[in-house]
Amino acid sequence: MALQRLTTPYGPPALRALREAVDRLQQGDPLAPVTVLVHSNAVGVAARRWLAANGGIAAAQFVTAFRFAELLGGQALAESGKRPVSTPVVDVAVRQVLAASSGIFQPIAQHQATITALRNTYRDLRHVSVPLRHRLGASGSARAREVVRLCADVHRTLQRDWYDEADLLHSAGRAAASAPCRTVVFLPQRLRPTEQALLDALAHHGEVLLLEGEHRLPAGVGLDVVDASDADEEAREAVRTVVAAVHDGTPLHRIGIVWSRNEPYARLVGEHLHAAGIPWNGRPGIALHERLAARLVLDLLRLDRRGIRRADLFALLAHVPARLADGTLVPRQRWERLSREAGLAGDADWADRLTAFSERTRARGQDHHQRDADAALQLQAFVADLRNQLGEPGAELPWQHWADLGHRFLHRWLGGHRGIATLPTDEFEAYTAVQAALDRLGRLDALAQPVTRVIFAHTLQSELDSAPGRVGRIGVGVHVGPLSFAVGQPFELLVVVGTCEGLLPAPPPPEALLGDADRALTDGALPINADLAAEQHRQLWAALAGTKRAVLLTPRGDLRATALRQPSRWIAELAHGMPTQARSVPSFAAGLADAAFPATLSQHRIRALTHAARSGQPVAEHPVMRSLQPLRLGVAMIAARALPLLTEYDGDLSGLSIDPLGDRPVSPTRLEAWVSCPHGWFMRYVLGLQPVEQPDEQMQITPRDRGTLVHAALDQFHRQVIDGLLPQPGPDGWGAQHLEALLAAFQEQAGQLEQEGATGRAAFWRSEQSRQRYELATWLQHDSVFVAGRHAQVIASEHRFGSGGTPPAVIELPDGTVVRLAGSVDRIDRCDDGTLVVTDHKTGGADSFRDITDTDPTAGGTKLQLPAYAAAAVAFAGAGAIPPVVAEYAFLGKADYKRVTSHIGESAWPKVYDALQHVLDGIRSGVFVARPEKSQFRLSFVPCEYCDPDHLGTAERWTQFERKLADPRVAGLLGEPGDATPAPTGHEETVDG
Template identity: 30%
Template sequence: TERALAVAVGELSNVSIAGRSAIRGHGGQATAIIELFDAIKGSLRGFHDEADVARAAGHRSDLAHVVLPFGHMIWHLPGPISAPLASFLRSVLSIAPATVVVATSGTAEADHEVARTMRIAGIEFPPSNPALLSPPLADHIISVTDADDEVRAVLREVIQLVAQGTPLDRIGIFHPVPDPYVRILEQQFAAANIPANGPSRRRLGETIAGRVLMGALALPSDRWRRDRVIALVNSGPLRHDDKPARPAVWDMLSRYAGVVGGLKDWRTKLQGELHRIQIAENEAAEAGNNSGVKRMIDQRADTEDLAAFVDTLAQGVAAVDSSVGWPARAEAATQLLHGLLGGPQLRGWWPEAELSAFEQVESALERLAMLDEIEPEPSMAVFLRALSSELSVARGRSGRFGNGVVYGPLASAPGQDLDAVFILGCTEGLCPAARREDVLLADSVRKLAGGDLPLRLGQIDEQHRLFLAALAAAPTGNRWLLFPRGDLRSSRRARPSRWLLPTASALEGKPLYATDFEDESPSSIYEVASHADALVQASHFASVDERDIAQVFAYVQDGGDPGEHPTSELVERGLRVQLARRSSAFTEFDGNIAGFGAGAGGDVMSASRLEMWATCGFRYFLSYVLGLSERDDPEHTVELSALDRGSAMHDVLERFMREQVQAGPPAPDEPWSTAQRARAQEIATESFAEYERRGRTGRRIEWETQKSDLLALIDDFLTSDDQYRLEHSSTPAHLELAFGMASTDPLEIALDDGRSLQFRGMIDRVDEGPHGNKRIVDYKTGSGTQYKGLAAEDDPTRQGTLLQLGLYAEAASAQLGASGVSSEYWMVNTSAGFARFGYPWTPSHRDRLIDVLTTIADGIEAGVFAAIPGDWQSFRNTYDNCAYCDFAGVCPRDRAEHADEKADAPELAVRVALVPKPNPEPDTASNLGTTSNLGTTGNPATTSGGVTGGRT
């Protein structure tokens, strides 16, 4: 709206007082526009536009004195100009000896606007005489599928013209609209390595200087979000303290520190991070770990740099915000720009176009500094809008003028002297453009201006004049029209331009109409059916790539394998990946890395690591072999994540229970007292504060609700704990029982074939029962649906996806020497009814665990990392195993089809052993051995059912 209003005001400036008065008298919107125009002109008193200057110059009493020294005047190829400018030229031409060189197209309608200008300028303009001058025609029409193919077709012709001796700089390409043509021309000529030049579509705001300045000034409204600050640091070669900024390092540091946004958050979190680094440095020093000390020193320096950068940036932005008046604001913005990008000596290596853009941004700020008379104290919002408007203009040129093929809008065609010309976009709607009424100044209102305002209807005639001028820019024989039959982006079919039909008719030797193009092009038109068709037919190509594709295409048509053609070398791997993934073979691209030594031999592993292989081998490969994981974006944290929620609950329960056990564990029938419950709440509050400080809790409003729910959950859990101890006559004895961690020995499991595996882990809690039996508990905060039915199943590992309970039972037996052990997941979750799922650990369970561990070790050693997405879950809109996988965006979308295709590959036979064989002899009281006194496991009401899913 602002832009349309600015155009309307500019146009009304060209209208005489009488014309504006006539428009005002029209009433309604016309009157309102004139009133607005008067108000704006009133505010701009003292400023003069082109119309004011032309009028004043035309009325100078000493005009002759100024003009005559120039001698003979030549007005070359006049186009339509504003009435005040034409009047000024009339005054000049009446004084000086002059020659006016007018080009006519031979079409009265197309020449109408030029005739109007001549009339105002007082020049006699002979009417077009078709008998003397007929409009130029093209010599070739190429019909193609869309705009991209248009430019490809032009490139092929250009290459042939050059081969025939036409210099590149004698070839012109004109387009009716800049989008999408400028972008396609730039890209395809660059890809073909053919020099070309034309107006650039790049706006100042998209250049380094423009985007850095606007990015910095937008930070307060972006609430100093972490990702926005890092995006600014990434948007150009920023400097801080005479050093280059370090975007990658600062990104990682700020993520790690948990910065979300807001200057206070930046400062607090970075200070906290510095504190953490200091402690780590001291610990490293005490342990004599010199490399650790050095790493911490480097990290501290980076963190201090980042903190200082954010402070300096905040001061620079605040200086712009607090300045009063346009000059002061513009000066502060210039200082900010220089501060961020450094002085001229540091920009010497920049590309020429960026250096020029930097100067243009400085000039834009200088122009803004002159606006004080209009509005002495602009708000920051007004300043930013004005700056954004200045920087949203496309300026500059792509390529150097005179170097290579010239391209540009039709308006740049008049006066060109070329050897060959191409006109793109010859369809109805583009050339001619669709006629649109001006919503502010309709043609009915424009007519009241006494000829001072061109009619919208006349714009089509003017475009026709430019079209004919473009054709006339090159001699007969070398004029091409391009007709894109459709716009592949919008799936619309185009109609040929009415201005193309005279050429088509001349080529065909009979009158042709747009309907003659509906099914297929007339025979005289060169039709390119498709890009593939062009490759087959072409005798010369738009680029080396296009030639290579054509050769491979022909080779495949003859039955060849695309991967074996020599020109496929560069894309061969890509082709092979696609073909391999679709095949039934289990290949290197599907997770088969046999022979690359990816075995876990010697590693001390966690239960979850091997569970991951059993669930999806490819996820294991990406996580543990390649060491990949998803990045954490603290600013996108809306609420405490499920992972953090689980960790927070573990922390609280561990601290609370440890304190209580150290003070003397509660008797099995002793409920938690009010004071003890209050202490649990106190611990939880402290723990949650730490998560808040680290920026893990998301938006405050959501967190407050979540926090009160968690506090209530802890209290409810203590009630559940009262019942648990009473039911099993047990009491907590060991908390966070570590193995393979914190200087404790790993759990070693000997496999039947002589190999052994080592494990680490931390058992949340071990309770002791009346006969010395041990009850292992692992807290989970999910719904627990995936564990339902576990107690009743033959396979305690559920095909290797649940190893934790068994490994914990083994570790507890090894460390505590317990003869009777049970192992359970305990859902710290009200909606799950604090259910427990598990079993007494029996010899047959142990045998099964060994079998499964052997299978997994075999699979890993064999380098078998097959993707197993599982069944489709329409509720989650993904596959069972992919729902919480970091790599869901990396795996192919059709991964399930690929997995099905490879299900029978011999390499995957190793996974078959994960499926248990029917157990001929279930455990009975006689073969349970020493575990028979463990009592019941879990709550029968919550251990039934077979729903899978959910997550801690």
């Protein structure tokens, strides 16, 4: 007997040809057994259904070539004592062979990419005949020769105990005599030599009809070509197309959505079908290794690649519901906050820094401080336990050890039997698949030496990746998968996404091991790059031939790559051969508005509102709007913000009573903050919101911490002078021993700050310390001149007032309001003539201080520190005649060691009263307008995040602010933009202690 090749067009003619082939083989006996070999199970189901509906079918089995080979040849291999080889087993063999090799791969032998590439090539070569492999090994490139040699070694390692797909096909060929004697091969795709050999063997003992599809332009297909903005919009439009078709009566199982590339379409199509509640079957959007159980084990095994770092641990805890040993969920959010506050970043920080943080926090005394201190220690113990379980990163231990560790992690972190039982179905299935994979890997001890945790994790990942999986039942719901899935299936509607250059045809794959010249030596047994593009072309034609209507979707761009896309060249070929309708989905909004039938409830609502707006109806009156409170509020907010009036959506809280002073003394900087920006003041002091700082992202010490450090060093130095450990400045000011003491104080404080994790990366920190030492030394020289000229003695350092039991500085306003102020004066000096000098040290710029004068120490009502400190110094001096007070800001290097001085005498106080009154009235008015700066280029520093959390600028805020200035209350409080009012300090990089 012989193998007969018949050709048929794809689509309905192919099914009719199958009917004829089956009838011919059965020769009028419908119970005569026939085997139909198909290239996928989905094609088998579709073909069987079609035959059943078109003349009936009995005694026919529809199987893939691999399954058929398993049925036919598997038993013989099993009886010989061999087991089916799995991906991890091949990887182990490849790893061993590479490790023992001294060839060109030796430098990269440990790399997982090398293992993966060699494993895949090995599998391909297993289907190539021995003579052709020899030819490649003898005449190929140096790399190809080495690959053939290594693959032969891998085979020698495995062949005694394991069999693979090629072995199965050979074994099936040997058992062909016992196979059913009637076989139809229905629309085979690329037949590998081993498969061809099996067919030849079958033909030797029985009848084999090979029904090959013809590669020809499909005809009679209604074709729509649609371009959309990007892949996401394509998937959305694909689902809308499906919904519209179903609305017109097309059954779901007669619809397919296929793509040119899994990434990103598998995930996007799955997500949009899920959102629309449409059942589907096919390739899952979420791969097994992306499921909870897989991520949990893989991420934990790899957690300490660069040591256990705070960011990595909390990234893991964010998607895995980790548990403590007693089964309770870890308090992730609290731990995350505490670890940030403790300044943890790297692997070395968990021990000392967390202990120091816990002690500092506990010392603060209140109940919640105790709880935070306990939680910090609990986190420390959790990490220590994790470290203990993971062991040393380089430790080589048995496979079973790592598998057991994976099982333990799964069991404990997923909440034991009870927690696992509550997993959603998909996650539970993934959990059992991961468990099975761990079990398989645990058995590798019989084959391989102990391995490191990293190698175990790589091998587990390969094992999980090797099973792309499937969701749903074939024939139930929309059929979803790569383009090849649709070949041979009949559809009424087929949607193809990703029909663009770069995807269809795809560029040649990056060739790791065998190039085209080497592949050409195998006489077609291994495809060359051009074959792959031709195969895609054939698949597209074949898939379209099987459908009545097709929609080809093209992305105009790729937002991930910010690249423009061109429609596939094959669309033009199709358009020549059949009537084609082209349309465009201009945007996400237009896609929704013009959808024939929206896919989801929210799309329905948006479409209804858009149509109402287009027809001129007031959107706010629409029933959808009236029925949904979030929409109502959203519309009200947009309308209010567009008004030239301050509203409750812009910070108008004038109906509320807000006490600017409260029952405790307030700091002058708190009052200044309102002048800088009322909205920022509201966010910070009324709502209590603070931007979150990430210690891991901190490259350098922040301006705030730098200010704190300099103040702490100066304070330590000045206290030594006050306590007599160092002499007061003499006629020449400060001397060498003072400089030495100041730098020593700086060093001590810097070490403490480093302990707290607030100093950024080590390299930056080293140069920062040099800079600060230089600045302090230079500052001391400048200060020397002042103290010598004034004959001043230091009498107080960081003098606190209004807190910790110290009396506040009190300023009584003309209307009788008593303002009690709290704060800390950096330094108080007494001069020979009794004058007091209060000094505030500044590490930032001096621009916003330039308007300070003797008659206006508030710089136009924006600065309140100097008068407050002057009042505090007078109180410090005690009863008696009120001494004259000189108040000044002493700047460091950033402002060139400048001094801004004000003699706070009688003439100064009216301005101070005015300024304080203005602030108090402003806060009481409840007008918390945002006062942004004009948007400008900034390299990195964002001075205030309340309106600019994404660091993209405040241009929109500025426009809004200009509009709101039309409100007389706002204009009255702030003045016109661009007038003499100084810039808000919230937008300056000016930070002091």
